[in-house]
Amino acid sequence: GEDVEQSLFLSVREGDSSVINCTYTDSSSTYLYWYKQEPGAGLQLLTYIFSNMDMKQDQRLTVLLNKKDKHLSLRIADTQTGDSAIYFCAESPSGTYKYIFGTGTRLKVLA
Amino acid sequence: GAVVSQHPSWVICKSGTSVKIECRSLDFQATTMFWYRQFPKQSLMLMATSNEGSKATYEQGVEKDKFLINHASLTLSTLTVTSAHPEDSSFYICSARDRRQGREKLFFGSGTQLSVL
Numbered sequence: 140g141e142d143v144e145q146s147l148f149l150s151v152r153e154g155d156s157s158v159i160n161c162t163y164t165d166s167s168s169t170y171l172y173w174y175k176q177e178p179g180a181g182l183q184l185l186t187y188i189f190s191n192m193d194m195k196q197d198q199r200l201t202v203l204l205n206k207k208d209k210h211l212s213l214r215i216a217d218t219q220t221g222d223s224a225i226y227f228c229a230e231s232p233s234g235t236y237k238y239i240f241g242t243g244t245r246l247k248v249l250a
Numbered sequence: 251g252a253v254v255s256q257h258p259s260w261v262i263c264k265s266g267t268s269v270k271i272e273c274r275s276l277d278f279q280a281t282t283m284f285w286y287r288q289f290p291k292q293s294l295m296l297m298a299t300s301n302e303g304s305k306a307t308y309e310q311g312v313e314k315d316k317f318l319i320n321h322a323s324l325t326l327s328t329l330t331v332t333s334a335h336p337e338d339s340s341f342y343i344c345s346a347r348d349r350r351q352g353r354e355k356l357f358f359g360s361g362t363q364l365s366v367l
Contacts, residue, residue: 181343181358236282240294
């Protein structure tokens with residue numbers, strides 16, 4: 140079935156790197172996404188990666204994709220207190236516009 | 251980037267009343283919009299896919315008569331929670347696909363917190 144899993148919590152110190160992991164199940168997914176949600180707000184698209192790529196870098200964000208293991212990660216360099224939020228990975232199975240979201244990882248950045 | 255406006259951002263209502271939530275794409279046309287529900291500290295659950303000019307497609311377990319969806323124009327979809335009960339209290343989020351940019355871009359509204367007393 141469709142199931143996207145993430146660890147629930149991550150705590151890092153300001154200035155350190157954060158790595159948020161995600162495993163997904165649908166190998167047909169063409170795109171994989173990372174979204175950020177701040178308290179009481181909607182979702183903000185951070186970045187996405189096409190399934191034929193294994194890495195994508197966008198400023199402080201680095202996405203790594205291991206398609207064989209169906210593993211996706213988001214690395215945030217030089218994490219700041221403003222990065223504290225919930226991060227969701229999502230997959231979009233081939234042939235559909237539906238997004239399947241992970242359980243979300245709550246990132247807390249300590250000053 | 252594209253903007254999706256969702257209104258209201260929060261609403262409190264009495265049990266048994268109906269509540270309408272609007273989702274507008276402000277600077278693009280959206281043939282497809284999606285409605286999600288999010289319980290506290292949980293992930294987003296897709297409720298239905300709203301298609302402009304046709305009936306919505308509901309996910310398994312979602313009552314179509316309780317959650318009425320109307321997508322009458324390319325920029326507006328509405329979700330009406332009919333005869334709301336306390337168990338309907340939740341955070342509802344809409345999203346819209348910008349067809350100019352292809353399927354890889356989906357934009358989200360800011361969400362509506364519904365509290366049913």
